[in-house]
Amino acid sequence: MASGHILVVDDEPDIRSLVQDILQDEGYQVSVAENAAAAREVRRQIRPDAILLDIWMPGTDGISLLREWSERGSLSCPVIMISGHGTVETAVEATRLGAYDFVEKPLSLAKLLLTVERALEASRLKRENEGLKRQVPVPLEPVGSSRVMQSLRTQLERLAAHDTWLLLSGEAGSGKESLARWLHEKSARRSGPFITVASGSIARDHAAQTLFGSEETGAVQLGLLEQANGGTLYLDEVAELDAELQLRLSSTLERRALIRCGGREPVGLDVRVIAATAQDLDSLVAAGRFREELFYQLKVVPLAVPALRERVEDVPELLQYYADFFSNRDKLPYRIFPVSVQNRLRNYTWPGNQRELRNLVQRLLILGAAPEVDLAEVEQALSGSAPAARPVALRGEGFDIDYGLPLREAREQFERVYLLRQLQETGGSVGKLAKLVGMERTHLYRKLRDLGVDVKAGARED
Incomplete structure (x- = not known):
């Protein structure tokens, strides 16, 4: 069955009813509007995946309404124009304003369905492409064969089959967002958006508008929460939200609906929430610095993400994984990490966790020329990104030989x-x-x- 929410805007009741019935039979959700004013109101309440818009309507015509949406920057989905007697000039103007395609009256239902299907697919690919441009590409798979990672992977695979909210706790750089993305891709929401809310980087003056969106003189700006509708909302370092945002977010999550800044009516919210933090939320709640109700809303299933120093047996596997990854993605020369280097890095404390290891591998592939990475360049790389190492073999200290080395x-x-x-x-x-x-x-x-x-x-x- 097809999926998606279609808005049909046409002043002819028979056409609205016919198109609505056909689209619903195909599995789409359908909203209808008889004129521009009704279409604005529907769009205020929902975020359609595509719009079928009649050109010739009394009052505000379809081209004028399309221009309004385009100039306000609120054209967030494909628009298919419906015309009974359009001209070349009309088609050119609509295309310039962002229309996806045209269908002519009398309607060919086969062509209509095909056009809607193609428009939704084009929109989905565009969102995916924009999402890839916004994020730094990183591998999604939870890498590591250690017992702790096997246990974490098993729990995530089990959770992927449910829509449960999740709270990931772990040190900075331990890979919480990558795990959240992997869980999203494994879930039934994989075709929906994955929206990251970087709590600590939201400008305080515009934080509410950024999260909840706004309505001003009929213009609607979607916030990050609403952009995540149908998909996953990732709250990165949720402890950084100020008290007012915590209260408003808690109310929104409780009602599964939000009210935009300047708006009056609630808008439905259908998201899976995955929150993450490197802080001790229990202590923050006890100290009155994090709202207790929000804490328990997010902590439906708590999962601890281990620091890299707690699973150092995964270091060799991670080194090879990232060497393969950067060789394929960035076309960097593949380099081998010999046992001596693996051993040195297994005994490193990794204050930056998996992110530090990933950056180290990328740096060594970029700067090194030899087929094998040697200890000297590893030590140099570590000394440039970590506190000074403890002197080796000071007077009076012994030297333990690793008999497993060549x-x-x-x-x-x-x-x-x-x-x-x-x-x-x-x-x-x-x-x-x-x-x-x-x-x-x-x-x-x-x-x-x-x-x-x-x-x-x-x-x-x-």
Whole structure:
């Protein structure tokens, strides 16, 4: 069966009734209007997926109404013009104003249905394309074979079959939005929009209009909540909403209807809500900084998204996954992450979580040239994006050899620790280090650079 809401605007009752019956038989929802004023009122209350608009109507004609919608920027769906005796000039003007197509009276029902179907498909593809342009493309799949990720994936797959609201909690960068998008794509709402509300970035002066839309002198501007109708609303960092917005949002979600700024009548809201936060909402509720009723509305099913340091066994899989992803998407050269690099990154604390790992892989693919990523460039990349690492092998400390490493990589690991300690012994003097370890200075500099030991800042040439 077809799906979508069609608005039929025609002053002839017989045509309105005929088209309504045909479209409803095909599975569409249909609203009708006999003139421009009635059409404005219907559009104030609902957001149609397509409009069938008669050109010749008493009072305001179809072309004038189309121009009104176009100039106000409220033409958010395809408009199919109906004409009994149109002219070339009329067709050109309607096309310039954004009309999708024409159907002529007397109506060919087969052509009408085909035109409506094509218009809805074109509109769907346009929304998907605009959505892709707005977002930074990231992989959607929950990647990782660790026990905690297997459990999370199982829960999400189970939830995809239901329309339950969800509260995702987890540190910044842990991949909450990607999981929400994946859940949306797995759900029955996949053909609907996925709208993100970035709570912390909404300008306070226009926050209400941004979320709830507005009505001024007949002009309707859709807010983010209404744009999500039929799909999923993702509330990113919901704790950043101020108290007034929390109250209004709670009322809207409770009634499943919103009132636009400047509006009087409620507008139905059909969305699945997925909220996310990196903060402790329980503590914020107890402190009176987050509304209790909104908290329990959102927390129908709470899910904790683990930090990357809590599932470090997934790091090798994530490295390969993102290397494949950026190679395919950005045409970057594919690079191998050897065991030594995997081991180093498994033991990194990942303060930026999965987002930091993704950015690290992208940087290494862009800047590196060798087929394999080496430890030196990884250390350099990490030092540029994280707090200074704890010095390795200080005086009096031992050195644990990883016997699972290949000989070459184990040797490189030992050489780095050995040279760092000897450099400390010489007070940072590369000249003294060269004599101590029995290496020619040029070769020593090359060796230190290859091992990722940066001595430029404090090295002395004596």
